[in-house]
Amino acid sequence: MNTHHRDIVATTLVRQPRHADAADERWDENARFIAAAREDVPALVAEVRRLRQLLRLKCQEPDGS
Structure with missing residues (x-):
């Protein structure tokens, strides 16, 4: 898998080597x-x-209000 850090929204640091990397390195916040x-x-x-x-239900009311 060839993932670029700019494509990742959130990731956590679980193991080494990293399989995904976030440019901001906010591992704990992402978790x-x-x-x-x-x-x-x-x-x-x-x-x-x-x-x-x-x-x-509101749209089904007889007077529509």
């Missing part, structure tokens, strides 16, 4: 971001689905 995303992304998707459902 926290990735760990938080495991919970934050599903919560965000659930919220979008909830809001879409509310919008669908």
